Amino acid sequence: MAEQGKLSSWLSAHPVWTFVLLTSSFLGFGILSVDLAKVILANAEYISSNGWAGLIDGGLQQLFxxxxxxxAAMMFYLLFKLCEHVLVDKLANQNLKSRQD
Structure with a gap:
């Protein structure tokens, strides 16, 4: 099994803060990804209908x-998945230990 990273070890040692970070990253992902597809399609339509002038007029900046x-949304998602993984492993290991006792 691979060695845990520093962040993963810290998260495993602090389950309450891991849950807070999980919730925060979920909210960050949700806020950043709402209507992302609509904005991408609108930007693509604007650039395709206005061409080079659309790019110069702010279409390229909006695309960036x-x-x-x-x-940023994917970074929040990855942080969410890391926290989820740590919490699920911690809960699963606690259940295994309690059954063995």
Whole structure:
């Protein structure tokens, strides 16, 4: 089995803070990903209908902002999954230990 990273070890040692971080990352992912598909389609339509002028007029900047938001949303999602994994492992190990006793 692979060695745990520092963050994973810290999260495992602090389940309450892990749950708080899990909730916060879930909210961050939700806020950043709401209507992301609509904004991407609207931006693509704007650029395709206005061409080069649309890019210069702010379409390219908006595209970079969309990509930045998508990357931030994925970082929140990965943090959520890490916290989820740590909490599920901790709960599963507690259940196994209590059954063995």
């Amino acid at each position: 902002e969309i990509i930045r938001n998508a990357i």
